[in-house]
Amino acid sequence: MDLKNLMNAHPNVLIFLLSSIGLIVFPHISHIPTSIFVFFYVLLFWRFIGLWEPGYLPGKWLLLLLGVCGIALLYSQHQGLFGRDAGTRLFLVALSLKLMEIKSERDLYLISFLAFIVAASQFLYEQNLLMAAYILIVCCALLATLVCINSRDPQPFVALKTASVIVVQALPIAVVLFILFPRVEAPRWMLLNDKQQSRSGLSDSMEPGSISDLGLSDELVFRVKFAGDMPPPAQRYWRGPVLAHTDGKRWTRSANRDFEKFMDQPKFKGLRYQYTLLMEPHDKNWVFALDLPTEYAQPLSRNAHYQLISTENPDKRAEYKVVSYPDYNTGFITRTEYENATQMPGAPSARIKMLVEQLQGFSIPPEQFIKHLLNHFRKEDFHYTLTPPQMEQNPIETFLFETRYGFCSHYASAFVYLMRVANIPARVVTGYQGGEFNTVGNFLEIRQADAHAWAEVWLENKGWVRVDPTAAIAPERIEKNFNLDELALGSVIRFAPVSDNALTASRWLKQAHQLWRNVDYNWQRWVINYNSLNQSKFLSSLGVDNIKLMMYWMIGCIGVITAILSWMLLRQKQKATDRILRIYNRFCQKLAKRGLTRDVAEGERDFAERVKAKLPERSSEIGQITDVFIKLRYGRVSTPEDLKQFVQWVKLFKV
Amino acid sequence: MKWPALKERVMSHRFFIGEQATIAPYVLNHNRVFILPTQRGLGFVVLLSLLFLIAFVYNNNLAYLLTFLLASVFFITILHTVKSLFGLSLQKGQTKAVFAGEAAGFTLHINNPGDTPRHHVRITLEAGEYLMIPAHGKASVTLYSTTKKRGWHQAGKVTVASTYPLGLFRAWSPIRFDLKVLVYPKPALQESPFPQTAPVEPQQGFSKKGADDFYGLQTYQAGDSIKHIHWKAFAKGLGVFSKQYSGGSSADLWLDYDQTHGHSTEERLSQLCRWVLDAERVGVRYGFVLPGLRLPPDCGALHSSMCLEALALF
CATH class of the missing domain: 1.20.1590 (YP_001051499.1 fold like)
Structure with a gap:
């Protein structure tokens, strides 16, 4: 038009x-x-x-x-x-x-x-x-x-x-x-480089305030689905970069990391946890595995700090299968590791030395000293907050002796520093801790707010041992997540249990929320994250393992669907009146066998009269059939019984 | 036996020339409906390739999904477009003879036995008509074909087509209905007086004037001139009667081919045609003479159509 x-x-x-x-x-x-x-x-x-x-x-x-x-x-x-x-x-x-x-x-x-x-x-x-x-x-x-x-x-x-x-x-x-449809990854030269959006997340260095910035972010980092049992909350430490070098304020990864070939093989015992990690897109190729990962497949590798690194583009969602043992012994310490883990930014001040002295750091075994130090945090007036006061100069000392308000990074760095003063090899480990369990989909969701920093100490016969000083001051931090709204107000966090009434009121909402998260998880997992690898895995589980078979299946499925659709769309519905006409035609065909064919222009009644004259012995049946046909086709009122009768008579009619 | 050349065989396929229809309703079934993508359909394919490229370069699954969905829509549209014609039945209606130069109208009746309305059916002879046929509905359309010469005029193939629903495909069915119409000669534009008829000697006992004298009434018979119908009697409900005039052939007009003047046969036929029409309008009785044909004087629709037919086929 x-x-x-x-x-x-x-x-x-x-x-x-x-x-x-x-x-x-x-x-x-x-x-x-x-x-x-x-x-x-x-x-x-x-x-x-x-x-x-x-x-x-x-x-x-x-x-x-x-x-x-x-x-x-x-x-x-x-x-x-x-x-x-x-x-x-x-x-x-x-x-x-x-x-x-x-x-x-x-x-x-x-x-x-x-x-x-x-x-x-x-x-x-x-x-x-x-x-x-x-x-x-x-x-x-x-x-x-x-x-x-x-x-x-x-x-x-x-x-x-x-x-x-x-x-x-x-x-x-x-x-x-x-x-x-066969998925092929686009060749490298075709990838159009866009400026990466800066994403929040853990970085490879830690300043006293860096993790608390993440503390308010509800952004999802990764999801974990366990194949069997889940570790208790207190063991859910997701290992990220290890920071061993410090200038007194800032913690960074140590420059010298070329000691992998000298390291001892870690020994694992106890419970084995098998799980699937679904990483959200981020800008680093780190994969946060449960402390300590042992079995993993390409493209993952474990570096000298027991951290998993992926060679895949981290800008895409990726899924990894990993096995971890929370109970492990890393064995002896290499010389480089020892040097890195006892590095000091300068000589410690008199106040620090006095504190270590007071806690018997120089005289008793390391295990004892750790216990004393954690007790010190617990007993003295230390507070846990997301919004600690500014500490520009000597943050560790200021924190230990003056402000005493800090977040996990403050506790971890102060703890590691004091350990090193007592000549015990120690380092800061960053990563995530905990995670919210989705009961609908049976998976853990780890958000940026779960970012955490803890300490690792090397002990004779035990290897690297995890110590979380934040757990000493705020054990609830480890046990469960805290209320983000409360944190945003900048208040000191109290881990007071939420009242039962509030819990029941929010349970329904929470379930709905979890249901949605589960749908979202499956959407991410099966739709967004469906790539050539997943495709071949999924299809080979169905027995379709080569591209030829894939093509056959594709053509076959489309053929079947098209056939069904064409039948649905192009089928001509037989109307009731058509059916009546069809049955009448069958009656006419029966008569045609005797050479009595109905003329195109001949009316049913005329035809019946003509046939009756030729077949007098059948005249009553012919009359009946013709009458009921006229009633059904042209009459105003016809009952289902008439139709039944009509069908019956035509069926029984014999010439 | 010599096979026709490939080109001939291909060109004589019903895909190109259409199928010969009979008197029975012509039902558009899967054999009779053809379908090909339109220009916009090819544009849509270009769009699909562009979307596929975007999905491929960014390895974006949702872009893939959108591409596949639209490709699938494209594919499904084939069925929907065929469906927009499928099952329609066409039947040729009445045609009326025309004079050369006029457009002959052919009426076609289209019946939609299906449950779905046909939103967009284009039916073309020389010019196209758009139709919308409701579910279980009927539509009639008159298609025109211009005529040039007297004689039998054969209109070409009728094409029923639809691009519904998305305009990406065009389904069509070429049909060769037997669209034949008789074309009378074009009446001469110039008015010329009726030919003088040689006065016949009045017979004894008959008045010369009596030619137009009222003689009596007779029951109407097909072919009697409308002008002779006794309308007063008809209005009274007495039936249809024709007035009869006595006098008979005394003053009858003879329209003779030999009395026409013109340079060519066609001009003479045109002149004759004009006379027939004029005579019919005036309502006089006239005889008709063509070389090899002589129709006795009469008047009325039947007589005039016989004359015109003879002219058309001369």
């Missing part, structure tokens, strides 16, 4: 198209610069006004000017033409300019195709379930506009229904393609 006629007769087709485009672009609000976002919506709004006041639409020259503006906007972002951000912006500007110039049906198609690309670009930023559902709905709306364009008498709601039906029917084939 001519576009002008279509638009004049049904302006709501364009309203429909413009609204769905507005919806598709909207989630980009957080991904693209405000200037481009505003540019797009101003043009969209302009186009809307143009629906009622076509005179307000820009002419040729104004359009050219707008185009120049768009290009200038893109240029001012210094992003080039390729890559995720630049590409998205380019398509958005192109779409907004094209909106101002709708002349033919072809333009409408071009606009909807551009809108599909913009919809796909949303997935490059966000891949959660809600976004997927949202995009699915707006895609239905876009397809509905195409239905409207191709209808004689467009009705948006009927079109929306048609489009949704098509999408629902398309889903099975899409799922088959998703599962079976």
